[in-house]
Amino acid sequence: MSEDSTVFLAIYIITFLIGFPNAVLAFCSCIRKIHRKPIPIDIFMLNLTVSDLVFLTFLPVKMKEAADNMIWNMPYILCHINMFMFFLPFYSSGLFLTAISAERYVCIAFPVKYKSPKRIIYTTFICVIIWVLVGVTSIFPYKAAYLDSNDADNTTNKRHLVEEPQRCYSNFTAKQLRELLPARLSIVVVFFLLPLLICCFCYISLICILMKCPLFKRQRKLRVVGLIVGTLLVFAISFAPYNASHIVVGFIKKENPYWRIKTLMLSTLNACFDPIIFFSYHNKEYHRNTRECTESSS
Template identity: 45%
Template sequence: MEVKLDTTLMLAVYIITFVTGLPANLLAFYAFIQKFRQKPTPIDILLLNLTISDLIFLIFLPFKMKEAADGLQWNLPKFLCPLSGFIFYTTIYNSTFFLMGVSVERYLGVAFPIKYKLHRRPLYAVIASVIFWLFSLSHISIVYIMEYHNSTDSTEHSKNSCYKDFNEEQLKILLPVRLELFVVLFCIPFLICVFCYVNFVRILCKLPHISPQRRRRAVGLSLGTLLVYVLCFGPYNVSHVVGYVYRKSPDWRHFALLLSTFNACLDPIIFYFSSSTVRKLLNNILKRMVGNLQLTCCYRYFYCQQWSCTGSEEVTQSSNETS
């Protein structure tokens, strides 16, 4: 009963993330591609890479849905197991790096506006993006190592599961790597984010010529990003530390991992606060929707009025003929 409840919850979270995250990220991707045809800024490049990472994650998410629907049994081709896990975990740490990059870009822009404007180059954001991708991919290669290292000792149950049950030899390698992920790929980016956004808001609020709307947007961006770190990435990465201390994965680890999946549908909210390109595109779409809705309502109103008038005339004419 407990396993069935867990799988039902997993499936629900995966479906919600897929249904909400896919259209939102596709919209953001379209906005950034349009911006690239003009003149992209460093923050556009960072957010585009984050969008691509989220989209790749969402494309592979149906495999996790199938796993949850089958009661956490992996009934798909075996090579898809490490591949889907590799994509799944890479997206988590891609997000921590690219959100950190956005926070650094924002902080430098207000702390050293003149110097940063003189040295601001999209090429630097491209180089940073390549480094972030390589760093995440190299660390998450542990998924493939665990899949094929000493797997002959696995039980029949673990052979039908995907990246869940490990023997003692595998844990000797996996647990220290997870601790490194916690320190290097979570704690350091998170502390940099906190430093940058606290000072970003502090400096921005002291500037006299900044409009209240921009201040609110800055606070929303900062709180939203830090909230994603704490809620989406915090519990999962804390499970690395708990697992290292107790020499086994905690029972609540899969619930923590579910919170990480919500990141794919929360990132577009950060895009809205971070990029004027996304805001303009979303505002234009909403205006078109409202305009179409108004046209539809006006058409129905005039149509109904005309129909009512015509119907009234027909009734009057019919009465006159009768009399």
């Protein structure tokens, strides 16, 4: 087994052992809180946790692939399923983190509107839209990668991704890349750049509001700011390298960079970071600080 495969296997195992029990615990906590008193932020947290659980449930398939030195020795149909179930939570996590940032901002900046009972309905609708959007979008790079345009007769022929040596979602022809790279670029814009801008706006605005809040001391402000900055860093560190491979090398140089798969290690670790965000948000001090600031704003 190569060094890269060993590192991947270690990352997958660590992520699964740490992320899965914490995700289950976060899921149970969300269900309990929503059953007791549903609020929009908990609904977003629940969907984020479900996204992580989907990812972690299929992570053993990636472990098997890494243990086989990144050679696909499993049924071919499982490659299709693995691709879809890997990228579905990958992109949905980013959108739910963005929704959480927007919800936190609205909670502080517009406390009166935040208390509207219709927000639960709106939040549920937004979650459904996110799942549908991610599910539909995940199909496009999948289709682009499996299509091989024939310029001679202007038809489109299917070409198997898994070839000798068998690899899943790795070997692409030049024609496939012409279809795949623009699809990846559009996904980067919709699922990374725009969410990143929204997160930055919401969290920077939230920090400004909290720093002006006169009801609690500087040390307490810094703790909340630290949580906000940490959440933003998790988003950037988890998703920036992978998406950069699509922009800098993928679309500009028109190639599938060999180091692209290595950036997935940071994205995989996101499943460990999300439960930390969940439990950090649900600590009593954060709620007390935001409640006091909300009361002063209203």
